[in-house]
Amino acid sequence: MKLLLVLLLLLSNVSWARGTGDLGIIIERATGSVKVVENSGNTVLGTITGLGDLSHASAVYSRDARYAFVFGRDGGLTKIDVLSKTLVNRTIQSGNSIGGAISQDGKLVAVSNYKPGGVKIFDTETLDLVADIPATYGEGNLLSKVIGLVDAPDQIFVFSLWDAGETWVVDMKDVKNPVITKFRDIGRNPYDALITPDGRYYIAGLFGEDGMALLDLWNLDKGVKRILPGYGKGQKKLPVYKMPHLEGWAIAGNYAFVPAVGLHEVLVINTLDWTEAGRIPVHGQPVFVMARPDGRHVWVNFAVPNNDTIQVIDSQSLKLVKQLQPGKGVLHMEFEPRGEEVWLSVRDKNKIQVYNTTDFSVKAELYADTPSGIFFTSRAHRIGL
């Protein structure tokens, strides 16, 4: 009997054995759980529960594409195994957090915190604390909320201080001695940031003034430069229903496609000189503006009251080529790694839709409880994701 149990256990383990390159997770906001999915046959493989408050949650992957690190709003950092579909480890590392990043070598996971303001860095193997970087400013006794945390090449993390208007570059090559380079006066209230797919340019959006703050990580001595003086002007014209996500910037060829703040427009930016190259009128206030992996199309979702719609822009003609209406609460999109299909979470319908990106047909619909973020394991191999 005992032997039979052992056998059954082993059998259940054997069923794990599969490639992990086509796996992913879907955040279920309301239930503090994630669905484990695969994008070859487009199916749900299982559910992992007990991840706490997952509103605004995001995730990064280990370099072997087996483990996800999920950053919850409640300060929870949870390590899950998408192969065995189990929760491996969990730590409440702060009172309120807003995202994280994984180091180039995959050994460190960093979390940016609102409360207490700062960044904590953990060992990805054990979730032991490796470095604690309080976001001090002013006389040194104030702590700033931290936003826009990303990883960069050479074991670097970059993030910005909402209250202080600073960007910090942290070199973690020596984990015992983080080397911090601080850039002050980057602009008032940076609210989010992004890093270009090559890991070279870090760009922070400013809530407190117009324009954005650009840092060239290859030329730190040149300091932070203000770009796109008109960016953010929309704030004064229309109420902003949802701050756009800067991580969602689409880079296609030399153009970046960017959600305009508070306007029904997608901005086109020339990345050669970081000037505005055009504006495309769209259906609502854009939230995520994401390029298909080949850069030929750019998919856009919108803030309420237009969050039932998706628009697709051709990056060559800058014209709309398609409009879809998946339903209320389209919160996130994730392309399969080579771009043939895209997954959309439709929160209010409790479902995921998978579209073919060439003919826009629906290839699959999956059930998920109030789904938001979708994250595929191919992110493990991308800089800044």
Place this chain on the structure above:
Amino acid sequence: MKLLLVLLLLLSNVSWARGTGDLGIIIERATGSVKVVENSGNTVLGTITGLGDLSHASAVYSRDARYAFVFGRDGGLTKIDVLSKTLVNRTIQSGNSIGGAISQDGKLVAVSNYKPGGVKIFDTETLDLVADIPATYGEGNLLSKVIGLVDAPDQIFVFSLWDAGETWVVDMKDVKNPVITKFRDIGRNPYDALITPDGRYYIAGLFGEDGMALLDLWNLDKGVKRILPGYGKGQKKLPVYKMPHLEGWAIAGNYAFVPAVGLHEVLVINTLDWTEAGRIPVHGQPVFVMARPDGRHVWVNFAVPNNDTIQVIDSQSLKLVKQLQPGKGVLHMEFEPRGEEVWLSVRDKNKIQVYNTTDFSVKAELYADTPSGIFFTSRAHRIGL
């Protein structure tokens, strides 16, 4: 006793269960085998034998990052399981072949053949023949050698005909009815080709005349355009010890770094207008010119008699920043997906060296029998690889 055997078998299976995102293979030319490796701890996990003639072999990966399809010179197409480290299936599909590609959706693997000249397309699950595309030309009774086969977005394969001077675009959306678009008179004797990382531009090198043939896959109606009129001129000046591999082009920002044919130079090309932007003198005739994933450095290896050396170019200053001498027969390089380390095969020393790409220190040395190509599973998620 039988139960014990079953148990042992199951146990051995359980030991497979791991993430496949950090796996890879190394081609062992002389022994017709591949080493299965992992790049988190930099170790060899096992050897798979029986793959036939592996001179000039290359490989692509299934979308779940579990199976590799290895293209041998003897026309052998071998499917191996890098998770269980076993040979799954093998077919001798022609008399002489030169590489292959996997479709965007991962369901089709295509092989380009010298003899008989053409492309055969197989089901990745079974290796059953799905389509046979003979490279007919002239009166239709001649068959051309096929080179430069790549995959492109929208289920497309692209390749060129050495004897005919043609480029063919094959749309496989309907596997029963491949739609072939032929471009004639692209130039004499295309010898190799590449596709840009976004899958937009296909560029064939010409052996029979100077210049290269560029096809914009987003604008097929514009036809093939001749670019870089000086490219190939080197042939007249120096004997060419080894034709450079075009697949190795490095794209960093708006520059492409390209091996000059027969010259001790790396060409810099402006990809905005496909004109020459500069030339960098190097140690020998370059073979592979490869960008670190962040594009900041470009690594170059060389043809005999300089194939014991590696040079590293800074893509911003266009200056050499490092020279390494791993030993005779440095045949191939493969960067880890986020670029922190690079693996070099040093054939004549029967070893693989793993370098840190920031401080150029050697992090590991592994034994392999006359190693050549190195292919990591992260290629599964890239267009054209």
